[in-house]
Amino acid sequence: MKIGMRNIKTAIAVFICVVIFKIFRMDSPFYAAIAAIIAMQSSVKETFTAGKNRMLGTFVGAIVGLSFALINPENPFLVGIGIVIIICICNKLKWNKSISTSGIVFIAIMVNLNGKSPWTYSLYRTIDTLIGIGVAVAVNYLIFPPNSTEKLIKLYRELKDITFKTVEQRFCLGENPNLSLMNKRISELKVYIEDYSIRFKPKEDKSKVVSNVTEGIKLCRGVYEHLKAIELIKEQTVLNEYNASRINSLYNCSINTNEEMKTEANAAFNYHADRIIDKLYSISRLS
Incomplete structure (x- = not known):
């Protein structure tokens, strides 16, 4: 089985995300690691593009999730309505590749608060994603550059x-x-x-x-x-x-x-x- 360079770089990016969260005693590195995996592509340009799509999706999901969580978190009816709104917003802005990420962030905010403040939780999920994207871009840019x-x-x-x-x-x-x-x-x-x-x-x-x-x-x-x-x-x-x-x-x-x-x-x-x-x-x- 051949282990390619993208495989290795993805593992390095996830490793760095986990280390960063441990060093700074931050909450779970789960979302940062996911962002790094999705953003890591075969080239720097593609990594920038994937990272941008995930970041746009994160902002939409966080804003809609925050708005609905302030009304009534974990409400199944609001979760369904929120997904419809997110898809409509992304389609209207021609951010089609951001729909999945936006939906994931929205659902995470709506069903995973566990008593936490919607404002704080939404902000942390956005920061987590930024860290993961930044790490993926840096790793792809700096490590094992081609000849x-x-x-x-x-x-x-x-x-x-x-x-x-x-x-x-x-x-x-x-x-x-x-x-x-x-x-x-x-x-x-x-x-x-x-x-x-x-x-x-x-x-x-x-x-x-x-x-x-x-x-x-x-x-x-x-x-x-x-x-x-x-x-x-x-x-x-x-x-x-x-x-x-x-x-x-x-x-x-x-x-x-x-x-x-x-x-x-x-x-x-x-x-x-x-x-x-x-x-x-x-x-x-x-x-």
């Missing part, structure tokens, strides 16, 4: 290789390539470069690398989208002489052409092929 620029370049080269091989499969070998791997790598590299920019704030000597990789990702995405469009063409198609000659120069392969084929499907096919080849040349110039 930054070298990994960025490596991932981009892998994406380029996959892009060129995918196009070769389609035009030189006449196969229908599986585009899911290409799409997955584009998404992974996009997340990594965003995370890289947040974590390392590249200096001027590395800004050109970031700029080239960003442009390369955009071009590879364009190739992917045109290949997806070609997949939708079900009629027989063939490259025209111009596109065939350019593919031959890129891959040193021999492709038969048929200038007599004048169907709309073939025209669409060659339009997308032309765009793909243009982008491959642009990617080569970025290297």
